[in-house]
Amino acid sequence: xxxxELPMTGRGRIDKRAAILDAAVKxxxxxxxxxxxxxxxxxxxxxxxxxxxNHFGDKENxxxxxxxxxxxxxxxxxxAALVSLPDDGEDLxxxxxxxxxxxxxxxxxxxxxxxxxxxxxEASRLPDLYDQVVSRGSQPVLDVLAGRLSxxxxxxxxxxxxxxxxxxxxxxxxxxxxxxLSALGTRPVAPSDLDTAVRTGVDTFLRAFGxxxxxxxxx
Numbered sequence: 001x002x003x004x005e006l007p008m009t010g011r012g013r014i015d016k017r018a019a020i021l022d023a024a025v026k027x028x029x030x031x032x033x034x035x036x037x038x039x040x041x042x043x044x045x046x047x048x049x050x051x052x053x054n055h056f057g058d059k060e061n062x063x064x065x066x067x068x069x070x071x072x073x074x075x076x077x078x079x080a081a082l083v084s085l086p087d088d089g090e091d092l093x094x095x096x097x098x099x100x101x102x103x104x105x106x107x108x109x110x111x112x113x114x115x116x117x118x119x120x121x122e123a124s125r126l127p128d129l130y131d132q133v134v135s136r137g138s139q140p141v142l143d144v145l146a147g148r149l150s151x152x153x154x155x156x157x158x159x160x161x162x163x164x165x166x167x168x169x170x171x172x173x174x175x176x177x178x179x180x181l182s183a184l185g186t187r188p189v190a191p192s193d194l195d196t197a198v199r200t201g202v203d204t205f206l207r208a209f210g211x212x213x214x215x216x217x218x219x
Contacts, residue, residue: 071137089157113185
């Protein structure tokens with residue numbers, strides 16, 4: 001499909017685009033892609049249908065922009081949490097748990113889960129969009145985390161063969177239970193369950209990549 005957005009010129013055009021995207025998120029997550037109507041989105045955005053079409057072309061292209069923008073918003077919040085991870089190694093377990101809590105809190109947002117459910121539902125119809133969302137959402141997070149873990153390893157606080165692999169495993173360990181615990185975001189996760197998931201994930205990560213364990217294993 002030919003994806004397009006007209007150039008944004010002027011404050012009014014930018015404001016209308018933002019209003020359309022905000023309305024589209026709400027309508028798509030409430031109704032699902034198939035049932036979401038352009039009329040409903042335009043009404044929620046308080047714009048005329050031709051204005052919506054002028055900005056985004058059609059419903060599918062609007063959906064694609066919504067999904068990509070949503071992935072970027074979530075990724076930006078998670079990256080902001082990850083860059084605060086220090087590389088001095090002091091209280092490594094505590095710092096990893098602190099960052100992991102912020103990561104999973106970002107992942108547990110209502111909008112994030114709703115968009116994720118939409119992505120799963122439409123993945124077979126729009127496989128290229130799935131790949132785009134991963135590249136804009138998950139990959140930047142893994143890249144930044146790999147960099148932070150590499151810094152810790154360079155200073156002797158972790159023992160890593162491949163920081164990218166370690167980053168993917170860290171995210172999987174601390175957040176892998178979230179889909180089941182939250183039923184894909186449809187029910188709240190008890191704070192105690194969240195604490196247990198994070199603590200267990202960090203403990204397992206340090207058993208695999210902590211310098212003490214690796215040194216002991218090799219002797």
